[in-house]
Amino acid sequence: MSTYAFDYARAQSVDEALTLLAGHDGEARLLAGGHSLIPAMKLRLTAPTLLIDVSGLEDLAAVTLDGGHLAIGALTTHRAVETSELVRTHCPALAEAAAGIGDPQVRNRGTIGGSLAHADPAADYPALVLALDAEIEMTSRDGTRTVSADDFFVDMYTTALAAHEMITRVRIPVLGHGEGAAYAKFANPASRYAVVGVAAKVSLADGTCRAARVAVTGAAPKAFRATAVERRLAGRPLTEAVIAEAVRGLADPNELLSDLSGSAEYRAHLCEVMATRALREAAARAA
Amino acid sequence: MAHISITVNGKRHEADVEPRTLLVDFLREHLGLTGTHVGCDTSQCGACTVHLDGRSVKACTVFAVQADGRSVTTIEGMSADGALHPLQEGFREEHGLQCGFCTPGMIMAAADLLQHNPDPSEAEIRHALEGNYCRCTGYHNIVRAVQYAARKMREQATVEA
Numbered sequence: 479m480s481t482y483a484f485d486y487a488r489a490q491s492v493d494e495a496l497t498l499l500a501g502h503d504g505e506a507r508l509l510a511g512g513h514s515l516i517p518a519m520k521l522r523l524t525a526p527t528l529l530i531d532v533s534g535l536e537d538l539a540a541v542t543l544d545g546g547h548l549a550i551g552a553l554t555t556h557r558a559v560e561t562s563e564l565v566r567t568h569c570p571a572l573a574e575a576a577a578g579i580g581d582p583q584v585r586n587r588g589t590i591g592g593s594l595a596h597a598d599p600a601a602d603y604p605a606l607v608l609a610l611d612a613e614i615e616m617t618s619r620d621g622t623r624t625v626s627a628d629d630f631f632v633d634m635y636t637t638a639l640a641a642h643e644m645i646t647r648v649r650i651p652v653l654g655h656g657e658g659a660a661y662a663k664f665a666n667p668a669s670r671y672a673v674v675g676v677a678a679k680v681s682l683a684d685g686t687c688r689a690a691r692v693a694v695t696g697a698a699p700k701a702f703r704a705t706a707v708e709r710r711l712a713g714r715p716l717t718e719a720v721i722a723e724a725v726r727g728l729a730d731p732n733e734l735l736s737d738l739s740g741s742a743e744y745r746a747h748l749c750e751v752m753a754t755r756a757l758r759e760a761a762a763r764a765a
Numbered sequence: 766m767a768h769i770s771i772t773v774n775g776k777r778h779e780a781d782v783e784p785r786t787l788l789v790d791f792l793r794e795h796l797g798l799t800g801t802h803v804g805c806d807t808s809q810c811g812a813c814t815v816h817l818d819g820r821s822v823k824a825c826t827v828f829a830v831q832a833d834g835r836s837v838t839t840i841e842g843m844s845a846d847g848a849l850h851p852l853q854e855g856f857r858e859e860h861g862l863q864c865g866f867c868t869p870g871m872i873m874a875a876a877d878l879l880q881h882n883p884d885p886s887e888a889e890i891r892h893a894l895e896g897n898y899c900r901c902t903g904y905h906n907i908v909r910a911v912q913y914a915a916r917k918m919r920e921q922a923t924v925e926a
Contacts, residue, residue, distance in 0.1 A: 479783070479785050479786075480785065480787055480806070481785045482785070483783065483784075483785055484784055484785060485784060486767055486784035486828070486830045488830075488833075509831070512826060512827065512828070512831065513808065513826055516808075516826050516827075516828070517807060517808055517826065520806070520807070529784070529828075531830075531831060533831070557820075580808075580896065581811070581895040581896025581897075582821055582874065582877065582878070582893055582895070582896055583808075583811060583814055583821045583822050583823045583874065583896045584808065584823070584896060586817075586820040586821060586822055586877075587822055587823075587826070587827070668809055669809060670895070
């Protein structure tokens with residue numbers, strides 16, 4: 479057998495899932511698409527005693543436009559994000575990033591909520607939600623709370639999500655006039671995980687950058703914002719020269735991962751290259 | 766043990782399985798449908814690709830209990846009344862295989878593509894098969910096999926219409 483033994487329950491409602499979760503004292507895990515959790519279980523990195531299958535909770539699999547936000551249900555598959563007309567219209571960078579996750583079979587199963595909860599350091603969505611200034615909505619039997627993406631990622635595989643909570647929705651501000659976003663990834667050729675991926679969002683006014691958000695995944699133990707780069711871009715026209723100067727030294731190799739996919743120094747270089755590509759595209763879209 | 770009921774290739778199967786039984790092991794060991802192969806067992810190579818409710822999935826990364834009440838199609842369900850599916854025919858005609866280990870998964874992944882894109886470009890075919898590894902062919906004849914099938918399926922659709 480590929481994993482340790484566990485019990486399995488299929489939740490019929492969010493309440494039922496949360497009750498089961500709360501009743502198992504951190505030993506239960508929610509199962510959505512399973513494309514992070516099942517591989518981790520097969521490696522025996524995690525051994526939940528109960529899997530609570532929430533994949534049938536269709537209310538959490540919808541994308542809606544909610545005021546100035548896209549509200550993406552936690553159970554929305556990567557494929558559904560990739561093909562959603564709402565996402566393609568209001569936040570094309572997110573649809574493009576979803577289209578680059580894994581492969582079609584993975585995108586048919588994996589979900590945005592599951593990916594965020596797992597917080598793999600090489601996953602794509604963390605960079606997107608950071609750059610797009612998203613909010614993560616989490617629910618437990620105590621109620622619902624929302625944290626900004628900035629406060630969500632704590633460390634490798636570790637987030638602000640408590641053991642008794644589930645992610646229910648991701649809220650992303652729709653792009654306004656003069657705003658553009660893009661994602662550039664250097665993917666591992668086998669897994670399509672990001673060796674380095676950079677998401678950028680810029681706001682332009684009269685050809686000048688009013689504000690920029692730049693976020694990096696794959697490079698470090700957790701996705702992070704390149705705040706120094708963001709500061710260097712503010713108030714300047716996004717020319718090639720300005721972007722090249724701003725991204726220089728984006729990451730310190732001493733703080734980056736070093737593994738079979740690439741050394742820390744290699745990743746530091748990739749951070750600059752991918753940030754340049756993402757910013758160039760985001761600026762072109764904002765103009 | 767969990768009691769499950771899964772429709773496989775149009776036929777309903779009931780069984781008691783351990784929740785940790787993978788769908789691919791259920792298909793191969795409980796039902797004897799060994800056309801679905803286990804390659805890497807880490808959701809990368811695509812040899813175990815089957816359709817779950819019409820969409821391609823890697824059966825090494827789905828527990829059988831997750832498929833309870835759902836419908837699964839395997840390579841054994843692709844031919845109808847003894848006639849090869851156009852994809853099966855294409856792989857034969859275009860020499861889309863050498864050892865054949867990856868072929869069932871390739872066909873199931875390509876079938877998902879052709880369901881929603883009946884006339885894919887070469888680039889679209891290659892992108893759609895990113896989750897399936899072949900270590901023999903270099904992929905060129907696999908792409909030709911999918912193009913053959915797409916052509917044939919479009920012709921069949923025209924005749925039927």
